[in-house]
Amino acid sequence: MIAFDTVTKTYDGNKAIAGVSFEIQKGEMAFLTGPSGSGKTTLLRLVYREEVADQGRIVVAGWDLNKLDSTSIPFLRRNVGVVFQDFKLLPDRTVRDNVELTLRIQGIADDEARERVTSTLRLVGLRHKTDAYPPHLSGGEQQRVVIARAIIGNPAVLLADEPTGNLDPDTAKGIMDVFRTVHSRGGTILIATHDPNLYEHSGCRIFRLQEGKLLA
Numbered sequence: 001m002i003a004f005d006t007v008t009k010t011y012d013g014n015k016a017i018a019g020v021s022f023e024i025q026k027g028e029m030a031f032l033t034g035p036s037g038s039g040k041t042t043l044l045r046l047v048y049r050e051e052v053a054d055q056g057r058i059v060v061a062g063w064d065l066n067k068l069d070s071t072s073i074p075f076l077r078r079n080v081g082v083v084f085q086d087f088k089l090l091p092d093r094t095v096r097d098n099v100e101l102t103l104r105i106q107g108i109a110d111d112e113a114r115e116r117v118t119s120t121l122r123l124v125g126l127r128h129k130t131d132a133y134p135p136h137l138s139g140g141e142q143q144r145v146v147i148a149r150a151i152i153g154n155p156a157v158l159l160a161d162e163p164t165g166n167l168d169p170d171t172a173k174g175i176m177d178v179f180r181t182v183h184s185r186g187g188t189i190l191i192a193t194h195d196p197n198l199y200e201h202s203g204c205r206i207f208r209l210q211e212g213k214l215l216a
């Protein structure tokens with residue numbers, strides 16, 4: 001579902017990603033870890049085509065990103081849900097509206113959209129906050145809205161960058177439970193994190209980056 005073949009990404013002469021190769025199968029949940037600056041966010045941004053590789057080949061959900069022209073990027077992104085810290089919620093729109101946006105972009109009819117928002121908010125445990133505004137939610141609640149927005153379109157691939165950063169252990173556990181549910185329904189998930197508690201005993205594969213290289 002995600003395949004990197006000797007991928008390199010350079011910023012100002014420095015390799016943020018250096019000759020990285022790996023494959024994540026359809027329906028697999030995997031973790032990406034490594035010290036600050038090791039390239040985790042850069043790798044996820046390459047999958048989402050937010051960044052373009054200098055060398056190597058990347059295939060995501062059947063799309064060869066080297067051959068993707070700019071008009072096809074929105075179609076790729078319909079297949080990729082992202083939980084990134086800089087993908088903020090709209091503060092002046094309700095939780096429902098924020099989550100529904102993904103479906104609006106896909107042109108899904110009102111009735112179906114309403115039902116899917118309700119069931120997705122139930123899944124992340126926020127059904128009771130449907131009509132609230134993001135600034136009135138706690139950090140963990142906002143993060144769960146971001147996750148709801150990312151998964152509502154049933155993306156083939158779900159990417160998360162430090163999804164539990166700055167959250168207390170109980171809230172972090174609740175968020176991991178949501179990812180496990182998505183995974184049990186067949187979702188392919190790649191989660192970048194510093195937090196060993198998330199991946200230890202998870203039974204998932206762990207990719208470790210160091211200075212842009214994947215350790216064995």
Ligand SMILES: Nc1ncnc2c1ncn2[C@@H]1O[C@H](COP(=O)(O)OP(=O)(O)OP(=O)(O)O)[C@@H](O)[C@H]1O
Nearest residue numbers: 011012015016034035036037038039040041042043
């Ligand atoms: N837009 C950019 N311009 C220049 N350099 C960048 C850019 N983005 C990342 N880098 C550099 O690439 C390297 C990898 O950064 P990246 O953000 O991928 O690390 P990370 O593993 O996500 O770190 P953290 O754990 O702190 O989030 C760093 O040396 C960083 O300074």
Ligand SMILES: [Mg+2]
Nearest residue numbers: 040041042161
């Ligand atoms: Mg990062």
